[in-house]
Amino acid sequence: MSDALIRHEPVSETPCVAHGVRISLAPPMQRYTLRARYAQDLERVFKVKIPSKIGASEGGIMCLGPDEWYLRRQAGATIPTSEGLPVAVADVSERSICLVIEGPRAAEILMSGCPLDLDQFAVGRATRTIYETVEIILIREAEDRFHVEVWRSFAAWLWMAMTTAARH
Amino acid sequence: MILIHCPYCDEKRPEIEFANAGQAHIARPLDPSGQTDAEWEAYLFIRANPRGRHHERWRHVHGCGRFFNAVRDTVTDKFEATYKAGEPRR
Numbered sequence: 001m002s003d004a005l006i007r008h009e010p011v012s013e014t015p016c017v018a019h020g021v022r023i024s025l026a027p028p029m030q031r032y033t034l035r036a037r038y039a040q041d042l043e044r045v046f047k048v049k050i051p052s053k054i055g056a057s058e059g060g061i062m063c064l065g066p067d068e069w070y071l072r073r074q075a076g077a078t079i080p081t082s083e084g085l086p087v088a089v090a091d092v093s094e095r096s097i098c099l100v101i102e103g104p105r106a107a108e109i110l111m112s113g114c115p116l117d118l119d120q121f122a123v124g125r126a127t128r129t130i131y132e133t134v135e136i137i138l139i140r141e142a143e144d145r146f147h148v149e150v151w152r153s154f155a156a157w158l159w160m161a162m163t164t165a166a167r168h
Numbered sequence: 169m170i171l172i173h174c175p176y177c178d179e180k181r182p183e184i185e186f187a188n189a190g191q192a193h194i195a196r197p198l199d200p201s202g203q204t205d206a207e208w209e210a211y212l213f214i215r216a217n218p219r220g221r222h223h224e225r226w227r228h229v230h231g232c233g234r235f236f237n238a239v240r241d242t243v244t245d246k247f248e249a250t251y252k253a254g255e256p257r258r
Contacts, residue, residue: 054177054232065232066176115169115182127177130185130230 010097010152011159018166020105023159026098026147030077034061034069036087042069045082045089055127062126062139070126070137070149072098096137097155101162102145110146112165114138134158170245172226175252176234189225191215192237193257219243223257226250 007028015024036042039050051063062070073079082089101109107118113132118140121127126139134157137149150158171180197203197211216222222242227235239248239258249258 055179065234068233115184128231128233135230 010155016163016166021101021103021109021166023162023166024100026100028075029093029098030073030075031093031096032071032079033090033092034071034087035067037067041085041087045080045085045087055125057124057126057139064128064137096149096151099148099150099159099162100145101148104144106144106146109162109165110138113161131158132161172247173250174228174231175236175250176232177228181228181231185228185230187227187229189227189235192223192225221248
């Protein structure tokens with residue numbers, strides 16, 4: 001993780017507050033992509049239950065595909081070693097940033113560009129999807145709070161698109 | 169927007185998350201060097217282009233990332249079935 005002093009964020013660090021919605025940048029996090037043929041092998045590494053249904057999340061671990069999980073931890077956290085087990089754990093902390101969309105209009109703002117039916121997207125679910133043309137990971141933290149994980153290089157555009165939608 | 173059933177996610181997802189990946193059930197010859205030029209050409213380039221029921225590979229690229237097979241009607245654009253890669257032809 002890069003030094004906080006030289007950290008340069010691709011989007012504004014001042015939250016965008018509009019009618020019924022607030023869009024802000026989440027603090028830096030540790031992110032890992034986990035790959036394994038069998039979830040049990042990851043359970044032996046992390047000693048927690050690994051969700052096996054695609055779209056489910058448990059304890060900060062989200063199941064994105066049949067052999068793919070995404071783990072987020074607060075900055076500075078460490079994870080156990082997976083040495084000797086048939087799993088791949090890669091640190092992708094700086095690959096993406098996280099936008100927090102919250103407020104009663106949060107789902108409406110997301111649905112301006114995301115084709116998922118968010119009425120059917122229960123709290124605790126997480127999935128890779130698309131916003132307009134940008135790939136995102138969408139996480140429903142609460143009824144009116146979403147996390148949007150987006151690659152840094154797409155973040156400036158996504159911020160512009162979402163804040164524009166929020167101000168309409 | 170069409171909704172496509174992803175057999176891995178086991179739910180209907182918007183078409184924009186998917187990418188078409190050509191005709192399905194084309195097996196690579198086990199012994200490529202034993203093929204005649206005509207056979208190799210057929211394997212590489214010759215594809216069916218039916219009017220109606222067509223077996224295709226699709227990829228849930230902005231989702232679980234997996235390839236799967238689908239039966240789609242090329243006239244109506246309706247998906248008759250989708251099933252996991254490796255399962256027998258429907």
